[in-house]
Amino acid sequence: QVQVVESGGGLVQAGGSLRLSCAASGRTFSSYAMGWFRQAPGKEREFVAAISRTGGTTYYRDSVKGRFTISRDNAKNTVYLQMNSLKPEDAAVYYCAADLQRTSYYASRSTYEYDYWGQGTQVTVSS
Helix, strand or coil: CCCCCECCEEECCCCEEEEEEEEECCCCCCHEEEEEEEEEECCCCCCEEECCCCCCCCCEHHHHCEEEEEEECCCCCEEEEECCCCHHHEEEEEEEEECCCCCCCCCCCCCCCCEEEEEEEEEEEEE
């Protein structure tokens, strides 16, 4: 089992940057693929980015490609989401999630495959 805690959210102007962090507990962090999801008011939770166990494979939703970067440091049990060129439509609560994965090179884009979720961190983007 793993617990994840997000941090780094806040208020930023459009065009600005934020770096989200997700710290995970437990000694088996490298067994989990990690994902970032977001949920805006009145909308469903949506996939943002995911990274495989080793960090060798990453996935992004189309609207954030070229602006967001997901990375992980298995020695620190932490996954990051660097968000640049933020837009008002990026505003949401961002969630980190962990998926126990047998495959080292795969990470899911589906909320249904993630077993452990954090409480979320708010990102607000002013126009």
